Amino acid sequence: MKRFNSGVIHFVVFISVLLFLGPGLSMHPFSYDHSLKSECLMELPQTINTGEGFQELKIKENGENGKVVERVNLQKGGIYSISAWVKLRNEKGRAVRITLRGKNVRYVDGGQIIAKKGCWSLLKGGFIVNVSAPVDIFFKSDGSAAADINVQNVRLQRFNKTQWRLQQDRVIEKIRKSKVRFQVSFQNKSTVEGSLISIKQIRPSFLLGCAMNYRILESDSCREWFVSRFRLTSFTNEMKWYTTEEVRGQENYTLADAMMQLAEESKVLVKGHTVLSDDKEWQPIWVQSITDPEDLRNATLNRMNSVMKRYKGRLIGWDVMNENLHYSYYEDMLGKNASAMIYSLASKIDPDIPLFINEYNTVEYAKGGVGSPINVKNKMEEIVSYPGNMNIKGGIGAQAHFVPAQPNLPYMRSALDTLGSLGFPVWLTEVDMPKCPDQVKYMEEVLREAYSHPAVQGIILYAGPEMSGFNKLTLADNDFNNTEAGDLIDKLLQEWQQEPAEIPVEYHEHNDEEESRIIGFSPEVSLLHGHYTVTVTNPSMKNFSTTFSLEVTTETGQLQVVQLELDV
Numbered sequence: 411m412k413r414f415n416s417g418v419i420h421f422v423v424f425i426s427v428l429l430f431l432g433p434g435l436s437m438h439p440f441s442y443d444h445s446l447k448s449e450c451l452m453e454l455p456q457t458i459n460t461g462e463g464f465q466e467l468k469i470k471e472n473g474e475n476g477k478v479v480e481r482v483n484l485q486k487g488g489i490y491s492i493s494a495w496v497k498l499r500n501e502k503g504r505a506v507r508i509t510l511r512g513k514n515v516r517y518v519d520g521g522q523i524i525a526k527k528g529c530w531s532l533l534k535g536g537f538i539v540n541v542s543a544p545v546d547i548f549f550k551s552d553g554s555a556a557a558d559i560n561v562q563n564v565r566l567q568r569f570n571k572t573q574w575r576l577q578q579d580r581v582i583e584k585i586r587k588s589k590v591r592f593q594v595s596f597q598n599k600s601t602v603e604g605s606l607i608s609i610k611q612i613r614p615s616f617l618l619g620c621a622m623n624y625r626i627l628e629s630d631s632c633r634e635w636f637v638s639r640f641r642l643t644s645f646t647n648e649m650k651w652y653t654t655e656e657v658r659g660q661e662n663y664t665l666a667d668a669m670m671q672l673a674e675e676s677k678v679l680v681k682g683h684t685v686l687s688d689d690k691e692w693q694p695i696w697v698q699s700i701t702d703p704e705d706l707r708n709a710t711l712n713r714m715n716s717v718m719k720r721y722k723g724r725l726i727g728w729d730v731m732n733e734n735l736h737y738s739y740y741e742d743m744l745g746k747n748a749s750a751m752i753y754s755l756a757s758k759i760d761p762d763i764p765l766f767i768n769e770y771n772t773v774e775y776a777k778g779g780v781g782s783p784i785n786v787k788n789k790m791e792e793i794v795s796y797p798g799n800m801n802i803k804g805g806i807g808a809q810a811h812f813v814p815a816q817p818n819l820p821y822m823r824s825a826l827d828t829l830g831s832l833g834f835p836v837w838l839t840e841v842d843m844p845k846c847p848d849q850v851k852y853m854e855e856v857l858r859e860a861y862s863h864p865a866v867q868g869i870i871l872y873a874g875p876e877m878s879g880f881n882k883l884t885l886a887d888n889d890f891n892n893t894e895a896g897d898l899i900d901k902l903l904q905e906w907q908q909e910p911a912e913i914p915v916e917y918h919e920h921n922d923e924e925e926s927r928i929i930g931f932s933p934e935v936s937l938l939h940g941h942y943t944v945t946v947t948n949p950s951m952k953n954f955s956t957t958f959s960l961e962v963t964t965e966t967g968q969l970q971v972v973q974l975e976l977d978v
């Protein structure tokens with residue numbers, strides 16, 4: 411409850427929340443069911459048939475190198491979600507992949523899972539095809555024979571682009587918005603009539619941010635371009651060790667400090683990138699030549715203390731050990747548990763912010779491999795299960811450097827499901843795609859897919875104006891005029907932020923027996939999560955105006971009732 415006392419207006423706000431558990435996100439495999447843990451089940455769950463475009467596929471045969479289901483006719487432009495339960499007969503654990511092959515479609519990958527012996531794992535993924543053709547769908551495992559894989563309940567569902575988008579919009583309504591209703595109690599009927607509630611969003615909860623490099627320090631236009639759009643950033647190289655300590659013992663934070671100050675002055679949030687990197691090539695030259703593990707341990711401790719304490723309290727997260735699935739410099743030098751130990755130390759230096767893993771080829775690459783979602787999840791679990799790390803705040807960063815081709819959206823969704831299953835925030839941290847004829851369209855698809863996934867809490871583009879050297883995803887030319895990609899980003903920034911609105915208070919006669927006050931109600935409005943300022947005015951009463959702040963979040967449930975008591 412907040413009390414305001416602004417001169418003649420006595421003003422009290424109560425905020426009550428009506429929580430009701432509506433029909434949650436449904437549980438079938440094509441849904442956004444991020445709560446579905448990727449655990450292995452002893453019994454196959456019940457199948458649920460879902461409407462239009464749904465097909466249950468029969469297992470046809472064992473091919474030479476995989477299990478094949480009956481042939482399906484795919485339609486050009488269709489978005490196909492696929493799910494199946496898989497189990498191994500002999501081996502303990504092995505990756506099983508979905509692959510598609512047809513006349514003009516050669517070996518397109520659709521997703522993968524680590525299948526186990528003795529229990530069923532849910533494999534989800536899908537395809538987007540650009541030809542209409544009959545195709546074969548295989549379930550393959552590198553190494554084990556087709557007969558060793560047991561596949562059940564293969565289910566395919568076709569969506570067109572409109573249906574896919576509709577489904578996203580439905581989820582956005584649930585996960586990014588809440589309903590709010592204002593209830594205003596007045597002493598006097600004539601005060602109610604014509605009263606208006608004006609709402610203005612100060613900051614949306616979900617932020618679409620953009621990378622920043624040192625070039626921003628050189629140009630006021632560049633700075634203006636950035637801060638007029640973005641509220642979230644991460645520096646490309648300026649916080650990295652090779653930048654801040656090029657020569658051992660001579661730390662130089664000039665660039666990072668200046669960019670940090672710029673961000674703070676402009677109320678731009680910063681995610682730290684990166685305390686360390688597991689790739690030998692990205693160490694300062696002098697580190698690369700260290701041979702004594704104890705010497706490296708000392709240098710590493712010094713680095714962590716230096717950079718993390720310097721920016722403590724000023725960042726919203728840290729990438730701790732960049733790319734520690736693709737590389738293993740610290741593991742090779744300091745032992746198998748090096749990353750886990752380093753996250754442990756990092757959480758002691760700065761326990762308050764999420765400590766991210768940051769990997770590539772995770773959501774952008776359906777073939778699996780080193781950076782696959784399941785490997786990222788396992789790595790984070792390994793870090794958290796290291797002694798003393800139980801309570802660290804984890805974070806999952808998927809870099810999302812896409813290739814210039816149609817992104818596989820159903821695969822991306824299943825990848826985000828897997829990454830989200832740990833319950834840590836998932837971010838896309840370096841989103842880009844090289845130039846190609848459909849670059850803008852593909853980028854929009856990727857960004858909308860992320861925004862409509864419940865696990866995703868932030869997006870940072872690896873992009874910028876031409877003068878900053880972002881030559882893959884360029885948002886503005888040398889005059890800071892938007893490119894087409896820039897127009898797209900501006901469009902999304904606007905769409906993902908609540909427009910200011912004026913909501914009328916509708917008069918309702920109400921006999922409040924004790925105080926005989928008059929109660930007015932606003933209609934229910936659906937608002938994007940974020941911070942707002944709310945102003946109550948009545949045009950017919952010149953001096954009647956009062957303002958307060960309001961936060962609309964997931965925690966406020968499905969309907970938040972804001973009660974105002976006004977005594978003029």
Ligand SMILES: *[C@@H]1O[C@H](CO)[C@@H](O)[C@H](O)[C@H]1NC(C)=O
Pocket residue numbers: 518540541
């Ligand atoms: C269709 O997609 C394949 C990749 O699956 C690509 O190689 C091919 O160029 C695409 N064709 C068209 C016409 O876009």
Ligand SMILES: *[C@@H]1O[C@H](CO)[C@@H](O)[C@H](O)[C@H]1NC(C)=O
Pocket residue numbers: 462570571572573
């Ligand atoms: C997509 O599917 C819906 C539902 O079947 C249909 O009404 C609509 O016309 C389709 N849109 C396109 C562009 O095919």
Ligand SMILES: *[C@@H]1O[C@H](CO)[C@@H](O)[C@H](O)[C@H]1NC(C)=O
Pocket residue numbers: 598599600601
């Ligand atoms: C109600 O408010 C109006 C406008 O401020 C005022 O003229 C009128 O006297 C008030 N009536 C009562 C019963 O307080």
Ligand SMILES: *[C@@H]1O[C@H](CO)[C@@H](O)[C@H](O)[C@H]1NC(C)=O
Pocket residue numbers: 662663664665
């Ligand atoms: C520190 O870095 C800044 C920016 O790169 C540079 O201008 C400056 O000369 C450096 N200072 C020292 C002492 O090397």
Ligand SMILES: *[C@@H]1O[C@H](CO)[C@@H](O)[C@H](O)[C@H]1NC(C)=O
Pocket residue numbers: 702704705708
């Ligand atoms: C590492 O640091 C410790 C403590 O400061 C010191 O005693 C030790 O000699 C250092 N080791 C190396 C190889 O420099």
Ligand SMILES: *[C@@H]1O[C@H](CO)[C@@H](O)[C@H](O)[C@H]1NC(C)=O
Pocket residue numbers: 745746747796797
């Ligand atoms: C660290 O890794 C080794 C394997 O190299 C393992 O035997 C040991 O138990 C691990 N230590 C901890 C504390 O987890």
Ligand SMILES: *[C@@H]1O[C@H](CO)[C@@H](O)[C@H](O)[C@H]1NC(C)=O
Pocket residue numbers: 887889891
């Ligand atoms: C960029 O925009 C300015 C106006 O803001 C305009 O005068 C200029 O011609 C534009 N430049 C290009 C290359 O379009």
Ligand SMILES: *[C@@H]1O[C@H](CO)[C@@H](O)[C@H](O)[C@H]1NC(C)=O
Pocket residue numbers: 952953
């Ligand atoms: C409104 O407030 C101002 C100063 O706060 C005062 O001078 C003025 O008389 C007020 N007007 C009315 C209509 O009450």
